Amino acid sequence: MGDFLGDLKKGLNKSVEDLNKSVKTLEIQSKISSLKKDADAVYAEIGKRAVEESGPEKYGELGDKLQIILAEIRTEEEKLPADAAETKKTKTCPGCSAENPGDARFCSCCGEMFEDQNP
Ligand SMILES: [Zn+2]
Numbered sequence: 525m526g527d528f529l530g531d532l533k534k535g536l537n538k539s540v541e542d543l544n545k546s547v548k549t550l551e552i553q554s555k556i557s558s559l560k561k562d563a564d565a566v567y568a569e570i571g572k573r574a575v576e577e578s579g580p581e582k583y584g585e586l587g588d589k590l591q592i593i594l595a596e597i598r599t600e601e602e603k604l605p606a607d608a609a610e611t612k613k614t615k616t617c618p619g620c621s622a623e624n625p626g627d628a629r630f631c632s633c634c635g636e637m638f639e640d641q642n643p
Contacts (some may be wrong), residue, residue, distance in 0.1 A: 580587035613626035615638055622633035630637045 575583060575587070575590065580590050583590070614623045615626060615628055616623060617631040617633060617636055617638075619631060619636035620634040622631055624631055624633075624638075628638060
């Protein structure tokens with residue numbers, strides 16, 4: 525029976541050892557993937573600088589792809605100001621001078637009603 529307990533103990537020790545090993549492996553893997561992410565960010569920055577220096581034409585298909593995406597960003601950005609200005613418009617409360625959203629009917633600070641000031 526002594527052997528049985530001994531074997532059990534050995535087996536348990538082995539399991540704990542394996543567990544420690546896999547935890548260690550996971551830690552190393554996560555460290556590696558985080559470092560790879562850092563490397564990718566640096567690669568991206570290097571690539572960006574290279575393209576800015578020599579122009580996207582030098583990079584063939586990838587350069588074309590990039591130009592299409594950049595054009596799309598500009599198109600979207602052109603749509604932006606109108607929308608952004610709309611939400612940026614604020615009303616200043618005449619009672620407490622708190623800033624309220626442009627479409628507010630009353631002051632969120634003191635509750636003063638706003639008269640409709642349609643421009
Ligand atoms: Zn107010």
